[in-house]
Amino acid sequence: MQEQLLDWYHREARDLPWRRTRDPYKIWVSEVILQQTQVVTGTAYYERFVERFPTVQALAEATLEDVLQAWEGCGYYARARNLHAAAKQITGQPFPETYEGWLALKGVGPYTAAAVSSIAFGYPKAVVDGNVRRVLSRWFAVKEPSDHWLQTTADEQLFHADPSSWNQAVMELGATICTPKAPKCPVCPVKDFCKAYQSGNPTAYPAPKVRAEVKEVQAVALIVGDQHNLYIEKRPEKGLLGGLSGPPLEQVQAGETVEDALKRLLDRLSVPDAKHLGTTEHTMTHRHFVVRVYQAEADLPLSASTAAMSKLDRKILRLLQEKQGALFG
C-alpha cells in the first residue's frame, strides 16, 4: 500500500508553490493559510503573503494592521493574528524541529505541527486533516472515526523513511482522487487496499457530520463620507472579524427592532439622523447577515479606506458606490 501510494504521489503530485521550497517559514505560512481554505483559493494568498513578508523576521517586525491587510479576504482572521504573534515569539531563534516544538506556537494545532515538522524537518508524525480523515475512514471502512482513532491509525501507517512525502501523498489522494462526492475509484492507485471500495459504496464513508444551522443576523451600518474617504472603526480583536476595520455596525439584539439598533448606532456616534441607502446580505459559514445600510453627513474623522476590511464591509461600501453610480448612470 505504501509503495503504491508513494509511487503515484511522486508521479502525479500537483506542482504547488510551497512544494518548491524547504524554508520552514514558508511551509508554516502555507499550512496556516490552508487551514480550512482550499488549495485553489489559498495559493494566491500564499504568494501574496510570502512576497510581503519573506522571512519570519519581516513578519515579526510588521504591524498587525499590515499583516491583516495581507490576509484581507482570506477569512478566519485569528489565523493571521496568531501567526504574527508566533513569529514575534520565535524570531531570532532557530525553528523548532519536532512536533512538540511546533505545537507550542500560537495557532499551531495537531495538524499544523505534524505538517510543518514532517515536511520541513522529516519528523515522524502523521497529519490528520479532512482529507486524511476521509481516506482512513474509507481505507478501513470506519464510518464515524474518532479523533483519537484517526491520529493513532495515521501514526501507525506513517512511512517512516519519508514522513514528508507520505503525509502529502495521503492528503493529495484525498484532495484529487478520494474526494467527498464522486471519488475516482477506478483510477485510485490503492483501491485494492480499500475496504470502502470493496463494500461497493465508498461515499457511505465517512458518515456526514451534523452541522449547525446558519443563523440570521439583522444589523444596521452607517456610512459617513464616501467610499474613498470615510469614517471607519476597528473591531475588537476577539470575536467576529476581530482586528479588522469597517463602517460602524450594530447588530439587532434579541427583542430589539431595527429602529432600536439604528438609534443605538446613531446615539453612539452623536449623529442626529441618517438616510436609508439599501440592504445588503452576506453569508458566512454560521451566520447570514442582513444589513440595512444608512448614510449621514456628520463631523467625524474621515480616512482613506486602506485598512483591512472583510467581505461584509466591502459589500456595505459597494452599496454606496452603486447608489452614486446610479446617480450619474
Place this chain on the structure above:
DNA sequence: AAGGCGGGGAA
C-alpha cells in the same frame, strides 16, 4: 464535547 470563527470551490 460543542460552538465560534470567513469565504469560496465543486457538484
Place this chain on the structure above:
DNA sequence: TTCCCAGCCTT
C-alpha cells in the same frame, strides 16, 4: 442548494 475545505481556540 449542499457539502466541506491541508483547523484552532475557548468555554
